[in-house]
Amino acid sequence: xIRTFRPAVVSFVVAAAFVVAACDADERDSREEEPxxxxxxxEAPRSAPPxxxxxxxxxWSDAWLLAEGRRYREDAEFxxxxxxxxxxxxxxxxxxxxxxxxxxxxxGWDVLPAWNPTSRTLTRADRASLEAGETLDLPDDQAPxxxxxxxxxxxxxxxxxxxxxxxxxxxxxxxxxxxxxxxxLSERLGLERAPxxxxxxxxxxxxxxxxxxxxxxxxxxxxxLEEGRxxxxxxxxxxxxxxxxxxxxxxxxxxxxPEMRARMASWGPGRADITEDDDEDPVAIPxxxxxxxxxxxx
Numbered sequence: 001x002i003r004t005f006r007p008a009v010v011s012f013v014v015a016a017a018f019v020v021a022a023c024d025a026d027e028r029d030s031r032e033e034e035p036x037x038x039x040x041x042x043e044a045p046r047s048a049p050p051x052x053x054x055x056x057x058x059x060w061s062d063a064w065l066l067a068e069g070r071r072y073r074e075d076a077e078f079x080x081x082x083x084x085x086x087x088x089x090x091x092x093x094x095x096x097x098x099x100x101x102x103x104x105x106x107x108g109w110d111v112l113p114a115w116n117p118t119s120r121t122l123t124r125a126d127r128a129s130l131e132a133g134e135t136l137d138l139p140d141d142q143a144p145x146x147x148x149x150x151x152x153x154x155x156x157x158x159x160x161x162x163x164x165x166x167x168x169x170x171x172x173x174x175x176x177x178x179x180x181x182x183x184x185l186s187e188r189l190g191l192e193r194a195p196x197x198x199x200x201x202x203x204x205x206x207x208x209x210x211x212x213x214x215x216x217x218x219x220x221x222x223x224x225l226e227e228g229r230x231x232x233x234x235x236x237x238x239x240x241x242x243x244x245x246x247x248x249x250x251x252x253x254x255x256x257x258p259e260m261r262a263r264m265a266s267w268g269p270g271r272a273d274i275t276e277d278d279d280e281d282p283v284a285i286p287x288x289x290x291x292x293x294x295x296x297x298x
Contacts, residue, residue, distance in 0.1 A: 124197025190239030242267025
């Protein structure tokens with residue numbers, strides 16, 4: 001259902017790009033200069049947009065990201081050209097879906113109603129409630145993910161990007177919800193807890209039909225607990241999505257075709273299927289380090 005709406009603004013995409021760039025920065029500098037990964041904040045100073053006068057900024061510098069981000073936000077044709085150029089294989093379903101709908105200006109995804117989701121990362125108390133078989137509900141006064149103000153500084157974009165990384169619902173996820181309701185299963189299959197007891201990448205959100213659901217965000221696959229610290233951008237090699245699907249089917253008494261069960265069981269930890277077809281074709285979850293050097297999505 002989420003796919004029938006577009007993000008509130010393409011600022012979400014730009015913000016995510018800033019976070020990916022930050023993941024490439026020196027880890028020591030990140031610890032000293034950036035807010036904690038466990039408690040992403042939303043407040044940041046705002047200033048005038050960057051000027052494009054003078055020599056072009058160095059690629060991947062803050063000034064360059066701000067300039068490119070502004071083009072991406074304001075120019076649908078540029079967004080579409082950037083997306084098409086990144087599709088190494090334009091014939092698969094992932095590519096064909098985006099070619100038909102992305103950056104079309106007066107049709108396709110551009111004309112869908114905007115969706116600025118209301119969500120929050122699952123807390124220690126939420127996990128306890130799920131394990132007790134309870135239903136979670138967002139309070140009616142829960143603020144949406146985005147405050148409506150487009151960031152104008154690199155720092156502000158990173159702050160928004162962290163919220164997107166942890167709190168933007170990719171979809172409702174019944175398999176992760178099933179895992180979270182079983183403490184032994186969640187620990188065994190990689191649904192990790194941060195030092196504060198929260199569940200990075202697992203969230204509660206209000207879907208477009210008004211119902212509150214358990215969903216997943218980028219951080220489910222791209223954060224890892226190492227030596228008591230949550231590392232943003234690290235692939236979570238412990239999450240076993242195939243086994244989560246099998247566990248839920250077994251718990252509900254549903255019969256999986258032998259071939260499908262075998263294929264799901266073969267996924268193993270640290271792999272995910274992000275395609276939109278009906279096949280089971282997982283790939284290894286990557287670290288986010290170095291993604292700035294990759295130009296192809298497919």
